Amino acid sequence: MATLTGFHLGPESPDARRAMGSQWKWLVLFGVLLVALGVIAFMYLPQATEVSVYIVGICMLIGAAAQLALAIAIGRAGSHVSLLLSALLYGVAGALAVANPAMAAQALTLWLAFMLIFSGATRFWWSFLLRTLKGWGWITASAIVSVVAGIVLIAGWPANAIWLPGMVLSIDLMWQGATAIGFGVTLRQFAR
Structure with missing residues (x-):
């Protein structure tokens, strides 16, 4: 097993558990911060x-600049035209x-909305193919929820665009925070 500063890296190692457990408060604090945000x-x-x-948009502009730099760096040695086109499209979308x-x-x-419908349709097809297996109904139910969610988003578009991306962000932050808190509390048992 690999070691780092004398600690075994596997989760079964008492040293690793103590090291992780000693940091549980930071993980809980991080989780609380994410939930608050x-x-x-x-x-x-x-x-x-x-x-x-x-x-x-800023990330897309940075990505466009990176693609442009790569296209210039490889010059005619590779498919620089596709990189230039990609950089242009990324840059326009980011701007x-x-x-x-x-x-x-x-x-x-x-x-x-379209991705939810596509994802749901794909899962529905898979549930049809897997219908002989136990539990295939759960895949079907998941597919139906995704398709209905996509249809609801389209029905409420463009008005829901004002709040939906922000809601997705806020739910993701709260979910990540709750997960960090839960994991930190679990790690606390190893601190002893």
Whole structure:
């Protein structure tokens, strides 16, 4: 088993358990912070939507710059034309998201709706193929929920684009925070 500063790295090692357990308070504190940020985002859904779309736009602009640099670096040695096109499209999408987060949120919401419908349809097909196995009904139920959620999003579009991305962000923050708190509390038993 590999070691790091004398500790065995496997979770079965008492040294590793004590080392992880001694840090449980930091994990709980991190979880509380994420839950608090999620609650704040939930209280201000339109602003959370705008901020999240703005950050996505900035990330897309950085990605476009990286693709452009790669295209220039490889020159004619590779498929630089496709990288240039990709950088251009990424850059335009990122610039639009930064310049007009509301419009980008509408596009993002519509994309999410179609992805939910597609994902649900795919799972429904899989449940049909797996219908001879025990539990296939759960896959069908999951598929139906996804398709219905996608249809509801389309029916409420574009009005729901004001709050939906912010709600997804806030729920994700709260869920990650709750998970960190739970894991930290579990690790506390190893601190002794």
